[in-house]
Amino acid sequence: MRNFLTLDDLSEKEILKLVKDALLFKKNEIECDLKGKIIANMFFENSTRTQYSFNTAEEKLGMKVITFNPATSSLNKGESFYDTVKTFESFGIDGMVIRHTNNEYYKELKDIKSVLINAGDGTGNHPSQSLLDLVTIYEQFNKFDNLNIAIVGDILHSRVAHGNLKVMERLGMNTYISGPKEFMDNSSKFIPFKDAISEMDIIMLLRIQRERNAVKSMSDSEYLENYGLTMDKVNAMKKDAIIMHPAPFNRNVEIADDVVECPKSKIFTQMNNGVYARCSILNHCFK
Ligand code: CP
Numbered sequence: 257m258r259n260f261l262t263l264d265d266l267s268e269k270e271i272l273k274l275v276k277d278a279l280l281f282k283k284n285e286i287e288c289d290l291k292g293k294i295i296a297n298m299f300f301e302n303s304t305r306t307q308y309s310f311n312t313a314e315e316k317l318g319m320k321v322i323t324f325n326p327a328t329s330s331l332n333k334g335e336s337f338y339d340t341v342k343t344f345e346s347f348g349i350d351g352m353v354i355r356h357t358n359n360e361y362y363k364e365l366k367d368i369k370s371v372l373i374n375a376g377d378g379t380g381n382h383p384s385q386s387l388l389d390l391v392t393i394y395e396q397f398n399k400f401d402n403l404n405i406a407i408v409g410d411i412l413h414s415r416v417a418h419g420n421l422k423v424m425e426r427l428g429m430n431t432y433i434s435g436p437k438e439f440m441d442n443s444s445k446f447i448p449f450k451d452a453i454s455e456m457d458i459i460m461l462l463r464i465q466r467e468r469n470a471v472k473s474m475s476d477s478e479y480l481e482n483y484g485l486t487m488d489k490v491n492a493m494k495k496d497a498i499i500m501h502p503a504p505f506n507r508n509v510e511i512a513d514d515v516v517e518c519p520k521s522k523i524f525t526q527m528n529n530g531v532y533a534r535c536s537i538l539n540h541c542f543k
Pocket of ligand 1: 302303304306307385502504
């Protein structure tokens with residue numbers, strides 16, 4: 257049994273195995289039975305995809321699933337995050353999938369005995385999202401080496417960008433960031449959006465994270481025109497290039513309505529692969 261907290265903890269070989277196992281799960285070509293294991297999904301921050309695709313993966317593998325609801329819990333009576341997790345450990349829960357607003361929240365849980373799976377920590381990491389993104393890229397290109405990716409938008413507040421840039425560089429991809437200056441940091445090389453459109457194999461869009469106090473200095477329509485992906489820009493992309501977005505997306509801000517489901521878009525494929533990436537993670541943690 258082992259934790260899954262950041263991809264930094266895994267070798268490139270282990271990451272590639274997780275990717276390949278996810279694709280085997282997708283083809284129904286891998287055996288994994290976790291009947292009898294009890295897992296709690298504990299989301300202290302909102303989620304649709306991560307929470308319910310973990311839930312789907314857990315059900316597929318035969319686990320018993322408890323959904324923790326922070327709104328009706330004793331957090332509202334002053335119980336701390338640590339004491340909530342310690343309480344679940346004391347129930348004998350085998351594993352906990354945790355999302356929290358604090359970066360590296362898991363550091364205060366280092367003595368917890370149950371398996372811990374990070375479902376996103378503040379602006380730090382979102383390793384199951386990174387894995388499903390890698391699965392989608394590998395499924396499309398059958399390699400990582402020398403692929404060019406630009407992550408575009410609110411890099412500053414994005415755990416997806418920060419986690420992905422690190423692991424993608426480790427796997428031999430050429431990474432770039434693009435978008436308004438106010439959302440850039442030094443996590444990768446900057447590329448003007450216009451150049452990214454014509455040169456990249458993958459354009460990964462991000463939404464502006466208003467819940468982390470991100471404020472853009474332009475209207476939605478100005479943002480769409482300058483930094484959003486519109487169909488005229490899609491038509492200027494390389495023939496085999498793809499569009500990704502971790503979602504949720506804001507239609508007609510960072511992505512035009514008609515681009516969301518256009519042939520180059522892998523956004524809903526990412527969501528589908530998310531279930532298999534999470535099966536692969538559960539298999540890795542509990543086998
Ligand atoms: N991509 C992602 O993490 O989506 P949710 O916030 O809905 O889980």
